[in-house]
Amino acid sequence: xxxxxxxxxxxxxxxxxxxxxxxxxxxxxxxxxxxxxxxxxxxxxxxxxxxxxxxxxxxxxxxxxxxxxxxxxxxxxxxxxxxxxxxxxxxxxxxxxxxxxxxxxxxxxxxxxxxxxxxxxxxxxxxxxxxxxxxxxxxxxxxxxxxxxxxxxxx
Amino acid sequence: xxxxxxxxxxxxxxxxxxxxxxxxxxxxxxxxxxxxxxxxxxxxxxxxxxxxxxxxxxxxxxxxxxxxxxxxxxxxxxxxxxxxxxxxxxxxxxxxxxxxxxxxxx
Amino acid sequence: xxxxxxxxxxxxxxxxxxxxxxxxxxxxxxxxxxxxxxxxxxxxxxxxxxxxxxxxxxxxxxxxxxxxxxxxxxxxxxxxxxxxxxxxxxxxxxxxxxxxxxxxxxxxxxxxxxxxxxxxxxxxxxxxxxxxxxxxxxxxxxxxxxxxxxxxxxxxxxxxxxxxxxxxxxxxxxxxxxxxxxxxxxxxxxxxxxxxxxxxxxxxxxxxxxxxxxxxxxxxxxxxxxxxxxxxxxxxxxxxxxxxxxxxxxxxxx
Numbered sequence: 001x002x003x004x005x006x007x008x009x010x011x012x013x014x015x016x017x018x019x020x021x022x023x024x025x026x027x028x029x030x031x032x033x034x035x036x037x038x039x040x041x042x043x044x045x046x047x048x049x050x051x052x053x054x055x056x057x058x059x060x061x062x063x064x065x066x067x068x069x070x071x072x073x074x075x076x077x078x079x080x081x082x083x084x085x086x087x088x089x090x091x092x093x094x095x096x097x098x099x100x101x102x103x104x105x106x107x108x109x110x111x112x113x114x115x116x117x118x119x120x121x122x123x124x125x126x127x128x129x130x131x132x133x134x135x136x137x138x139x140x141x142x143x144x145x146x147x148x149x150x151x152x153x154x155x
Numbered sequence: 156x157x158x159x160x161x162x163x164x165x166x167x168x169x170x171x172x173x174x175x176x177x178x179x180x181x182x183x184x185x186x187x188x189x190x191x192x193x194x195x196x197x198x199x200x201x202x203x204x205x206x207x208x209x210x211x212x213x214x215x216x217x218x219x220x221x222x223x224x225x226x227x228x229x230x231x232x233x234x235x236x237x238x239x240x241x242x243x244x245x246x247x248x249x250x251x252x253x254x255x256x257x258x259x260x261x
Numbered sequence: 262x263x264x265x266x267x268x269x270x271x272x273x274x275x276x277x278x279x280x281x282x283x284x285x286x287x288x289x290x291x292x293x294x295x296x297x298x299x300x301x302x303x304x305x306x307x308x309x310x311x312x313x314x315x316x317x318x319x320x321x322x323x324x325x326x327x328x329x330x331x332x333x334x335x336x337x338x339x340x341x342x343x344x345x346x347x348x349x350x351x352x353x354x355x356x357x358x359x360x361x362x363x364x365x366x367x368x369x370x371x372x373x374x375x376x377x378x379x380x381x382x383x384x385x386x387x388x389x390x391x392x393x394x395x396x397x398x399x400x401x402x403x404x405x406x407x408x409x410x411x412x413x414x415x416x417x418x419x420x421x422x423x424x425x426x427x428x429x430x431x432x433x434x435x436x437x438x439x440x441x442x443x444x445x446x447x448x449x450x451x452x453x454x455x456x457x458x459x460x461x462x463x464x465x466x467x468x469x470x471x472x473x474x475x476x477x478x479x480x481x482x483x484x485x486x487x488x489x490x491x492x493x494x495x496x497x498x499x500x501x502x503x504x505x506x507x508x509x510x511x512x513x514x515x
Contacts, residue, residue, distance in 0.1 A: 058296060058297070058298045060296070061296070062295060062296045062298075062299050062446065062461065062515035063299075063461035063462055063515040065223060065224070065461045065462060065464050066223040066224070066302075066310075066461045066464065067223070067298075068298045068301070068302065070229075090221060093221050094185070094187045094220075095219065095220065095221070097219040097221065098219055098221040098222065099216055099217065099218055099219065099221075099222060100216065100217040101214070101215070101216045101217075101230070102214070102215040102216070102217075103214065103230075104213070105233075106208070106211070106213040106214075106232055106233055106235070107213065107214065107230065107231055107232060107233070108172030108173075108231050108232060108233040109172050109231045111230070111231055112216070112228070112229065112230050113176075113227070113228075113229035113230075114216075114222060114223075114226065114227055114228050114229070115222070115223040115226070115227050115302075116221050116222060116223055117185070117220070117221050117222070117223050118221075145444070145445025145446060146444045146445050146446070149475045149476050149478070149479030150462060150475060150478070150479070151462075151463075151474070151475050151478060158313045158316055158317055160307065160312055160313065160316065162306075162307035176305075176307040176308055178307070178308070178310060178312060178313060180313040180317075182464065182465075183464075223464065224310075224464035224465065225310040225313060225464070225465075227308050227310070229308070
């Protein structure tokens with residue numbers, strides 16, 4: 001993952017020896033496009049509805065290396081009506097996919113928890129894919145801060 | 156084999172939804188970092204986690220480099236019958252890890 | 262208020278704000294400076310990544326290395342190691358100041374007749390995490406007896422010494438300015454209450470010495486070498502400064 005430090009260093013126009021990645025100036029647009037493409041791959045262009053799915057992620061983060069994240073979806077989780085999959089995407093990480101969880105009625109409850117890496121302050125998107133073919137979305141903006149006193153001494 | 160931790164009840168009532176917390180020791184090298192000499196460090200991550208319950212898949216997760224190191228995955232399943240839950244982690248460079256736990260359903 | 266009195270009062274307030282040591286009752290673990298989510302990560306053994314190291318340490322405890330395993334002499338760690346980590350660094354029979362990792366190595370070399378484990382290596386950290394975990398919840402118990410006093414003084418001097426290109430002492434951040442933000446994070450009081458810790462920044466477990474090296478680099482000072490006397494003395498002072506506070510190993514920190 002290109003570190004947040006590299007983002008900041010490049011933004012200031014300075015290039016330290018330890019920040020090897022030379023990011024192109026349109027990197028933000030490129031990553032956003034990649035995120036949109038990843039979303040399209042999941043939904044096949046289907047409409048995204050708001051509701052049912054809830055993305056629980058702290059709005060202000062101690063450290064972008066391990067951010068706890070929980071996605072829950074309101075669903076009876078029966079054979080007739082359940083959540084098939086939960087997907088999480090980011091728009092500013094080097095690549096947009098975070099996790100895709102495949103559930104089903106055996107889950108009992110549509111809920112997953114994991115810890116993710118966030119390269120920068122950005123919006124995280126959770127998508128629930130239901131058994132009836134519908135897609136539901138929740139988007140949460142998150143602020144990522146840096147730890148102080150690091151090993152590579154960039155900050 | 157890499158260290159894994161699985162936390163779930165040993166016993167549950169039939170139909171009860173149980174929560175399963177899993178941890179796997181893995182650096183989850185993203186493939187986006189470079190060494191001090193500017194050489195790219197190749198990706199090395201866990202790509203998939205599967206849980207089977209008496210042989211039937213009940214949960215599967217596809218992971219990416221955006222999953223933090225030493226991945227935590229918490230999910231739920233319905234206690235349908237007594238038996239064994241098998242957990243498998245698969246990843247780059249032929250990585251595998253496995254863990255199994257017995258569930259007594261009353 | 263007369264102007265003279267106002268300035269005197271202001272000067273007294275400023276002096277009091279930068280008076281030095283944190284009063285014992287006002288000491289707070291780094292735990293209390295973390296977000297709710299990071300605290301939750303530490304609190305639950307099932308989600309605390311440090312658990313992976315503790316479990317590895319348990320295997321190593323039972324593994325025969327050289328002529329015997331730790332378990333062969335120390336049996337069940339939960340009872341034999343209870344309280345041990347709260348008393349390190351300490352001075353051994355030969356008069357050397359050793360921290361917990363160094364003491365484990367001394368045991369390996371002298372008693373197990375096994376080679377010392379690499380400092381900051383995975384196995385030594387796992388063993389140290391396992392041993393220190395047996396003291397979780399117990400108060401840090403460093404006593405300033407005669408053997409320890411000269412080392413303690415050396416550690417205290419280092420804590421108050423300005424150093425590095427930024428010319429800052431540990432005390433200036435951690436005594437005088439704890440609770441204030443630095444680079445988005447809140448400056449803690451720097452009590453080593455949970456070592457070895459799982460640091461989110463490292464995405465792994467590391468020792469107090471590794472964390473201190475990060476501090477040295479933070480002020481652009483040359484860090485002490487791993488296993489050095491200087492580090493042991495600073496560790497000793499920090500543990501003494503945190504005496505009475507409860508051990509949280511394996512702690513999670515940003």
